[in-house]
Amino acid sequence: MARVRRSNDWGFPRWRAYGSSREATNVRLCDRHNCDEPGDCPAPKAPNSPERWYFCQKHAAEYNSKWDYFAGLEKEEAEQRAQSESSENAGYAETAFYGWSGSGDGSRTQDELRALDLLGLDPDADFESVKKAWRNRAKEVHPDVRPGDEEAAKRFQAYQLAYDVLRQAEERRVWHG
Structure with a gap:
């Protein structure tokens, strides 16, 4: 007969150390083909779409490097948006010098x-x-x-x-x- 070992926490799980749980954690892998890194950076599959890719940090940076925020906008509308965003963020840009x-x-x-x-x-x-x-x-x-x-x-x-x-x-x- 196998002997059951008692834990030192007297049945109070909150007394256990962090990371001592024994159940497996689900780790989502990067959606990039042949990448074994954890995919913890969500990226939209298409503009205004709820569907997401989940990339590792390296592949998320690669995906975002080709992202064009102003794609599909008329030239005037793109300039207007760029102007409004730069004026809204002007206070933040000024604080960079401090x-x-x-x-x-x-x-x-x-x-x-x-x-x-x-x-x-x-x-x-x-x-x-x-x-x-x-x-x-x-x-x-x-x-x-x-x-x-x-x-x-x-x-x-x-x-x-x-x-x-x-x-x-x-x-x-x-x-x-």
């Missing part, structure tokens, strides 16, 4: 990223490399170097605007950070 953030940690705005791209720099570039890139590009298309060249003048203005955006952002970071 944190412990620095260059390249996701604290750059969309305008800053466009300016860095125009100057041919990486998103995590520091301000010294911004100054250097701006000087080099501005020297190539400066109106004194290329008088009468309309295309060069437009490019010079674009470089100047990009530099101003990045300079103001750097000043805000230094001032608030």
